[in-house]
Amino acid sequence: MANTGAASQLYDTMDRHHTEVEPEQGPLRFLLAVLRPLGSLKWTIILFAVSLVLVMAGTLSQESLNMEQVKQRYFTSWIAKLYIDDFIPQVFYKHEPFYFWLPFPGGALVGTLLLVNLLAAKITRFHARARGGRLAAGLAALAIGFALMLAVIITGGSSEGVQGEPPMSYPTLWKWVCGGLAAAWVGLLAVGVTADSPRRRNWSIAGVVVMGALLIGMLTGYMTLSDPGLRILWQLLKGTGVAMIMMLGCHLIFDKQGGNVLLHFGVALLMVGQFAYGDRQxxxxxxxxxxxxxxxxxxxxxxxxxxxxxxxxxxxxxxxxxxxxxxxxxxxxxxxxxxxxxxxxxxxxxxxxxxxxxxxxxxxxxxxxxxxxxxxxxxxxxxxxxxxxxxxxxxxxxxxxxxxxxxxxxxxxxxxxxxxxxxxxxxxxxxxxxxxxxxxxxxxxxxxxxxxxxxxxxxxxxxxxxxxxxxxxxxxxxxxxxxxxxxxxxxxxxxxxxxxxxxxxxxxxxxxxxxxxxxxxxxxxxxxxxxxNSGWLIPYLACSITGVGMLFHFLGSLNRYTSRHDRETHPKLFFPVAMSVAVAFVTLIVSMKLIPWSAVAMAMNPDRAKTTRDLYRAGEIPVQFGGRLMPLDAYARLTLKTLSSKESVPLTEAGQEMINRYAMEEVSPSAMEKYRDPGMREKRLPALQWLMEVSADSDEIYDLPMIRIDAAEVLAEVGIERRRKSKLYSLSELMPASARVREMATKANEKDSAQLSFKERKIIELASRLHLYDVVSISMQMPTPRQIPDELLRQMFASELAGREITDEFRQLASFEDLRRRMELIAEIPSPGLIPQQGQAELPRPERERWLPLSNAYFESIKDRLRDPEAVDPTAGFMTMVKAYQDNDPLAFNQAIDQHDELIRPRMAEDETGWKLTLERWMEATWPSGTAMILYLIVLVLALAHLLSGVGALRASAWAMLIGILVVHTFAIVARIVITERPPVINLYSSAVFIGWAAVLYGVVIEYLGRRGIGNLLAAAAGSMTLMIALRGLSGDDTMPVLEAVLDTQFWLGTHVITVTLGYSATFASGLLGIIYLVQSWAGAEQQTRKEVYRMMYGVTCFGILFSFIGTVLGGLWADDSWGRFWGWDPKENGALLIVIWNALMLHARWDKMVGPRGFAMLAIGGNIVTAWSWFGTNQLGFGLHSYGFTSGTMMWLGLFVASQIALIVLGAVLPTSKPPQTEGPGWENKRI
Known part of the structure; x- marks a missing residue:
């Protein structure tokens, strides 16, 4: 048991960097006596807390103030007027404004005091450990680094010619980058080969694999940077070079404390730069x-x-x-x-x-x-x-x-x-x-x-x-x-x-x-x-300097931990049989869920095509919608989800013929009861078959409940008395009130959105759903002329028909002209495009015309055949497929799929015919993220069972399952990268998937180091919760959309967004560990077990501030590169800043011993609230550059989550710690497993 705490000693070593300096005798004694209280960590924590209030007030006040007024009120003032009403935005709670305010330290005052505090703390708490030549070398390195830093800043703000360009061509710069990465790969390989520590060798091999994969991608051209990305990389490389030289000097002078000194210098540089240039630009x-x-x-x-x-x-x-x-x-x-x-x-x-x-x-x-x-x-x-x-x-x-x-x-x-x-x-x-x-x-x-x-x-x-x-x-x-x-x-x-x-x-x-x-x-x-802005390069330098300082600080601690850990002996903690069973189980589930067996069966038995529709292949038909190509099944799911909030609709009230088509047989009256009164498992019409019904314009589609209405006020308005449990209603029920609903929505849209009532918002929602159905039906159905009433014709063609009778020929011409206008309109508005236009395949992507909706393409083909009887109708295949579906003819249905592919394939460009559509169709059909979520829940049960029973085989099985699930989770993310051609995080949905993946990775590594089951619990809980959030709460829209122009940058998506999201994940992981710690303390866990969780919390928080700070600064650099302002105080920017400040407050409170383990756990749980606000809350405000994704449901769940975390914090403060049991028994606290 000598090595009981070995797994968490990593986190202990990170805590040893605040060395008190005894005041020296002489003239400096008085100065140190003055500076010591100014550098107190208690002042640091107080100022961090004040900063949190200021940033939150400045964020919420943007509802009624413009940015300049917000800055003057809170951020650039010395004494701010803290208006209480600013903390109650109208979007959250409508009320009459009140104007009570309190004097409060302003941003200028807080920033100045923080800078003074930082400088005083470093002067009094750190001292040079080097002497003689080592000290001289360190000072020389610092002097060189400082001179280079000034040179970079001055040349960046000079008034001579074009700035920001590298002194070499971009291809040459890229070669140097690849060469540098190759040299680093060789260095890691050498470390792995020569390392005498198994742990260090394993980590080196992992680094060699990851860096090697990155290098292969770069050398093969799959992973590359455009000229704008290389321009930004050049600025960061200059900063990194300066930082490395300064790091050498800090290490020579301050030894182990060098990284800490450098990172705080970077923070000070950023603060000074913003004071000097930020508000003067x-x-x-x-x-x-x-x-x-x-x-x-x-x-x-x-x-x-x-x-x-x-x-x-x-x-x-x-x-x-x-x-x-x-x-x-x-x-x-x-x-x-x-x-x-x-x-x-x-x-x-x-x-x-x-x-x-x-x-x-x-x-x-x-x-x-x-x-x-x-x-x-x-x-x-x-x-x-x-x-x-x-x-x-x-x-x-x-x-x-x-x-x-x-x-x-x-x-x-x-x-x-x-x-x-x-x-x-x-x-x-x-x-x-x-x-x-x-x-x-x-x-x-x-x-x-x-x-x-x-x-x-x-x-x-x-x-x-x-x-x-x-x-x-x-x-x-x-x-x-x-x-x-x-x-x-x-x-x-x-x-x-x-x-x-x-x-x-x-x-x-x-x-x-x-x-x-x-x-x-x-x-x-x-x-x-x-x-x-002559100081535009200062944030680049500050980001590089702080990042290098943090990396050296934390990696130094990690190296010291692993060296000590390898000297200790370990009992055998793996259970091969249990792990093999776990891996086999995951493999079985993955094989059952992630292989499209219907497609496999169709491929292995061609005769099935005569009796079974190949809906898998039909769902793979390409559709252009939302600015990208997607499978037909994906479009159907997206559309039906918008109409009904589900990807399928119940058949309990469907017509007999629709049910027959669904079942591909004549359903008998006795079997019909299974559809009408299904009990626990109701039959549902999948989205793809629903779209076929819409395309066929079947009579039954109008009686199928599929339009969702939640509000009773709207039901009363449209005259529906019967309220269904499904909240779905049919077109035939809504048609009588359709015109009135659209008129009411038009009037409501003319109002200020802040003045809309609940009923008006729901009327607009219903009108938009009715409009969406109109667009889908007109786009996907055979175009048919409408009979225009004679009264309307005389209004439309008053001059032409003055004193004339309306002839049948004129009625036909008017109907045709009306059809032509409708076809032109449907081709201009966002609608599903099924047919590529002729002559576009060889054009570059920006110059290609959009794909035509089916109805428009059919209308154009009629005109083409009038001019040339030999012209081919490109819609023939899809029209035949729809008719075959309606006729219950599976063979003709499957043949029509091939016919449609043959007709459109020659019209498609080369980059439109890849296997991305096949991959997305596979993801829609097999649902890998959902499979991973279910498996995480199974592991969560195993992890809890292990902690309650102390059976080591359960822990090993859970860990082995996590490895397999992580592979599935990773593959789902990689598939999204391939499909979107973007980094893994591009919207809220993908952020939830990635945050869960990172948290699982944290948990797996913690479990590998500690082997006590805590990492399993963390990984399973985080993975299941985040995927549940993604799949249940964030999948209402297209989860792989095209991006706005300002977001169309691979470099910033791959750096800023990834690092910020890793910071979210680490902060959430720390919060989960905080919850585990409180539960342990209430359950009477042993002190040593709680101490290990405490150290895990601390270590994860360190990584949280590393990623959060670098990601937040990179976000500022992105803003500077897009709009010319490093920090614009946008709500999302402020949310990221809140996470950085909160993590810093936690760490400084621990270092100053203002909080113990329980207090630190409570602060970590508070970090969950701050992160949830930054992740979701800022998007719900309705203003700022990230005001998307607002729904009342999101606000409700966010409120419940915040309330739950506050309740845990209160319970942590109130409930006492239980004493451990006197005798050992089963359980996570009493056995070394």
Whole structure:
């Protein structure tokens, strides 16, 4: 039993880095005495707690405030006004706002104190361990690293030419990257071969395998980086090189504490960089139509009352009064007098946001303030200020009274408003801005309220702007602008292309692609954001320095642990027979569930094609929808799930003929009872067969309950009295009220979303479901002309039919024209495309036309055959398949599948004919994630049984099963990567799958190290819960969608998103271990067992802060690369920051011994709340860049989860620890297993 605690000693070693320094005698003694309290970890923890409150308040207040106001209230102020109402957003609870506030430390004050605390702590707690030559070498390395760091920062912000490009070509840089990775692989191989420690050898071999696979992918071209990715990698490589040199110096001087010193230096650098540059950066906009030339940028952060003197044709003079002065003059009823301004100015009214009204409509108690100018024809009223939740813009207006500087006499009160003076920049209108003309002496000035203009020494001409949408969808895949930049002073004349995530850096300014707007006349307009930030490289350096410091710190601890661990002896802890049985069981389940046996049987016995429909192959037919190709079965599931919230519908009320087609036989009256009253197992119509019924336009489809209605108010509105348990209703039941529902939804959509009632939201939901069915049915059915009533014809063709009779020929022509318009419309809106257009196969992907819906393609084929009787109908195969389904003819059905494939295959491009569709069809049919979830639940039972019984074979079996399930889980993730051609996390669904995978991996490794069953419990619980969340709560939409233009970057998806998600997973894993610790303490576990779980918690938290910090900073770098701001205080960014702060608070509280094991466990459970908020809560706010995925169900489950975690924390604080039993017996606490 000498090695009882060996498995968790890894986490002990991580705790030994805060060495107190005794004050030396001499002049430094007084300084150290002053700095010691300033560097107290208690101050650190308090400041972290205050930061949590500030970040949360700043996040929630974005519902009603714009970003600049949020920053001024909370983040850049020294003393903040903490409004209690900010913590109760209207999206969570509708209420009347109240304005009670408390003084609170602001972001500027907290940041300054944290920096002082950090510096004081490092000065008093760390000291040089090196002497002589070692110390000199360390200081030299630090000096070199520091000099290189300054050089990187200065050159990045210089005003000479283009910055950010590597000094070599991108292909050369990629070769160097591959060479560096190959050298690292060789080094790992050498370590593995020469290592005398089995543990170190095993870890080296694992690293060799992983790095070798990565290297093979890079060398074969499957895993590569585009030029924009390599540009970012170059910046990170520069930072990593600086960090490695500084790490060498820190290690030479501080020895084991070197990593800790370096990581805190990186944090300090990031803080100083944001203080020095973060809020001083200037954001400007440049809006150009194709062919336009400009040298004037718009500073949207500053408003001004501009006086423009155009008297000299060669030069325009502009004098501006800042908007802040206008507002202050209005609030204080003062006069603005400035020598540069030709008038004195009073401001009777100033509105941050306003709306235009007719002067005649003004109330009697609020007369028109304008006495001259355009204010006599227009008037404004104050409007509710726009914030994050509304997504609108503020349009400022003011009434200004001009006074003569000589006599003080009033020259009139004018209305100045951005509606008129700044319409081009705000609303992208082609009409020129209009200004008031005012004259002083011989000079006439144009006066207007507008954003500040900044004149540059260079000119920009827009040569071309492009927006590429995904085929068959309105979602933009990319925006790009081609510009010519001419700088006469520096003799520059360069043509550059700018697109999302690929800015142009020129002379200290960075040009980012912001938006694209089509304008009347066929031209297109681009919006470029131009940011001046000379410290843009500081976050890159800080990320690299902190990451290297953390890695060396934690890897050093890991190395010391493994060295000590290998010196100890271990009893045999594996049970080969039990593990073999477990592996065999997993293999059996996987074989049963993950092999599509229907397809195998059809392939092995061709005669089955005569008697059985090959629905597996039918489901593999390609469909273009949502901007991508997907199997027909996937489209059917997605559509039916949107209509009914399920992937199948019950047949209990289906018609006789539909049931016959489902069963492929004539169902007898006695057998029909199994369908009508099935008992526990009701018969359900799968999505693919439902789509066949829709395509056939069978009579029974209209009587099949399939449209979900949850709200009783909506049922009453549509006149349905019978409420079904399934909450599904048929088209025939809804048809009488369909027009009224759509009309109500149209009116509701005109309202502000925040003002919608529950009933209105549900009416909109029902109308959208009815519209979806219309789109599907029109797209998938044979197009048929409608008979238009004569009354409607006379309205539609009044002039043509004036004084004429309506003939049958005219009715036919009108019906055909109506059909033509419907077919054009269905081809323009998002609808399922089944037929590739002719002549597209050789074109590059962005230039291809979308696939046509079946009905549209059939209509076009009719026109083609009228022109050429020999023309082939590309819809013949699918139409035959639908008819064969309706006729219950399996042979004709299966032959039609082959016919459809032969007709469309020649029209498809090479990249559309791969095996991705086959793989996705397999995933839809076999459900590997669901299989993994069920197996995790089985392992969870085994893990609990082991902990209660102490039977070692159960622990070994559970661990072996976890390895097998992890393989299945991994394969599911790899399959998604192959299908989407993206990294593993691209939306909330995939994040849940990946978080579960990472947590399982943590658990498997912990169990391998500790072998006490705790890792099994952690892995099984995390895997089953996260997959349940993914499959039950996040699979309502397409789980493998195409991405918005700003997300279309492999580099950031593969770095920022992955590391942040690993941070989520580690924090959740720590929280689960915290729950286990509390349960152990209540159950009377032995102290040594609880101590091991405590150390596991601590170790996982260390990895949590590593991944969370690096991922969060990488997210800031992504934002900088997309919009020019490293930190924008977006809710999702703030959520990630909360996780970093919470993990830091936990670790510092432990190091300062402010909390013991139980307190640390309670904090870890609190980390579950913080992570859940960052993961789901921020998406539910309705504002910010990540305001997607809102559902009331998500909010309910999030609230229940938070309540459960709070309950556990309260119980942890209240319930006492039970004493261990006096005698040993079965159970996790009393046996070494």
């Amino acid at each position: 200037v954001e400007q906009k440049l809006q150009l139509a194709e062919g336009d030339v400009s040298n004037t940028l718009i500073n949207t952060g500053k408003l001004e009352l501009a006086f423009i003197d155009n008297s000299n044709p060669a030069e325009t003079k502009v004098v501006g009064i800042p908007g802040s002065r206008l507002r202050a003059a209005h609030e204080w009823d003062s006069v603005i007098s400035d020598p540069a301004v030709p008038f004195d100015v009073k401001v009777p009214a100033f509105y941050i946001n306003s709306k235009l009204v007719d002067p005649n409509d003004l109330p009697a108690d609020k007369p028109n303030l304008a006495t001259t100018g355009q204010g006599l024809e227009l008037a404004v009223e104050e409007a509710r200020m726009q914030g994050g939740a509304t997504g609108g813009i503020n349009v400022a207006s003011a009434y200004v009274e001009l006074l003569s500087k000589d006599s003080g006499e009033s020259l009139g009160t004018y209305l100045v408003t951005q509606f008129v003076n700044d319409g081009q920049s705000l609303f992208v209108t082609p009409a020129p801005d209009e200004f008031e003309s005012v004259t002083v002496g011989d000079t006439t000035y144009e006066m207007g309220l507008r954003f500040q203009r900044i004149v540059k020494p260079y000119w920009v001409k827009l040569l071309d702007v492009r927006r590429n949408d995904y085929a068959g969808d309105t979602k933009a895949q990319s925006f790009s602008s081609v510009i010519r930049l001419v700088d006469p002073r520096n003799d520059e004349n360069r043509k550059e292309r700018i697109w999302m995530n690929n800015p142009l850096r020129y002379r200290g300014e960075t040009f980012y692609q912001a938006d694209h707007v089509p304008v009347p006349g066929g031209k297109e307009r681009t919006g470029l954001q131009v940011v001046q």
